[in-house]
Amino acid sequence: MILITGGAGFIGGNFVHHWFERAAAQGLPAEPVVVFDKLTYAGNPATIATYLRSGQATLVHSDIADRDAVRQALATHRPRLIVHFAAESHVDRSIHGPGEFVHTNMVGTFSLLEEARAYWGGLDGEAKSAFRFLHVSTDEVYGSLSDTDAAFSETTPYAPNSPYSASKAGSDHLVRAYHHTYGFPTLTTNCSNNYGPYHFPEKLIPLMILNALDGKPLPVYGDGLNIRDWLFVRDHCEAICQVIEKGTCGETYNVGGINEIRNIDVVTTICRKLDVLRPRADGTKYESLITYVTDRPGHDRRYAIDPTKIQREIGWQPAETFESGIDKTVRWYLENTEWIDTVRSGAYRDWIAKNYSGRAV
Incomplete structure (x- = not known):
């Protein structure tokens, strides 16, 4: 038995799928999981x-800050492993309301x-x-790079620039301290920007896909030249599985x-995919x-x-290029309208209005 916090969210939910599919592919019995999730706006049991x-x-269904609930879940299910995904994760939301990020992430x-x-x-x-x-x-705990800086390594000093990244940096430090102070057997992974199926529509890639299909504007911050390293979510899930199996306790x-791409190029790539797969009338x-x-x-x-x-x-090596991963992602959103409908709630529409309606074109 393993316990997954945030297992109904984007990366956590994909990890649940990958966990069972990986076992089946290896011919192994499916080890059951307990998903511990607060089911906030991005947590979707579907x-x-x-x-x-x-x-x-x-x-x-509970909050990781509720120690009684955590204690009861551990005593009841007796996991051999905890995979901790649960986090408030959107930078813009942390700017509008940092308190929730400190509460959940720290x-x-x-x-x-x-x-x-x-x-x-x-x-x-x-x-x-x-x-x-x-x-x-x-x-994001490492801060920001110039176009010529070396990529982040595990020894890069922390320099978070948003309430979100600061709260995640704090959680990283706590995990490190619990290993070094108490000998608690921790492992930490720091990932780049994930994309793929089951992504809540406020994030860049799903927002662009769904807005395009609806004929709505595709809002790009600033000059669109901000660069991110894009990681297909299932590649991330496999990396976590391999770190669990082979990683050294206390290590990050x-x-x-390995896909550094400008935001505007991500958007234009999505547009070109949709031109082929779902041409406008x-x-x-x-x-x-x-x-x-x-911006x-x-x-x-x-x-x-x-x-x-x-x-x-x-x-570990990523299996997907950005070209192959974004093709799978766009096709998934075209083929899974029922899941999309379950997340296009009032909370989603309110967030898009709050974040974009006041920004000058």
Whole structure:
């Protein structure tokens, strides 16, 4: 049994799918999972409905900051592994309301660490030595790069520039401290920008796909030249599985897609895919919908991950190029309108209006 916090979210939900599909591909029995999720705006049980219905996954609807609930889940399900995805993750949301980010990402991680450490301390023999706590973090803790700076490595000093990245940096430091102070068996991964199926529509790639299909403007911040390293979500999930199996306790592993791309190029690539897969009725190109809007405050210019350590020590490599990954992503959104409808709630529409309506074109 493993416990996954945030397992109904984007990356966590994809990890649930990957966990069971990977076991099946290897001819292994499917190890059951407990998904511990607060089910905020981005947590969607429909993402993992197949495994909830089959009984392979169990959902605990609660907050990681609720120590009684965490303690009860650990005592009831007795996991051998905790994979900690649960986090508030959108930079723009953290600018509008940083308190939730501090609560979930720092207080929540602290609460989870305290209860997990107590649980681990009560294990005996092989169960105690085999237990692992894997913390999933972000490249944004390292700050921003210029066009000529070397990519982020595991030794890059932390320099977070938003309430979101600051709260994730704080959680990283807590995880590190619990290993070095208490010997708690932690692993940490810092990933670059993920994309793929089941992504909540406020993030860049799904927002562009769905706005384009609706004939709405495609809002691009500033000059559109901000650079991100794009990582297909299933490649990230496989990296986490391999770190669990082969990683050294107390170590951090950077996971990058080796795909540095400007935001405007991401948007134009999506437009060209849609021109082929779903041409507009009037024959116009989707690129005509691109609209440049006022940049967000403190927008980091470039992120890039150096994955040398995980390649050398773990043997992981991304399987997808950006071209192959974005093709799979666009096709998934075209083919899964039912899932999209479940997340296009009032909360989603309110957020898009709040974040973009006041930005000058």
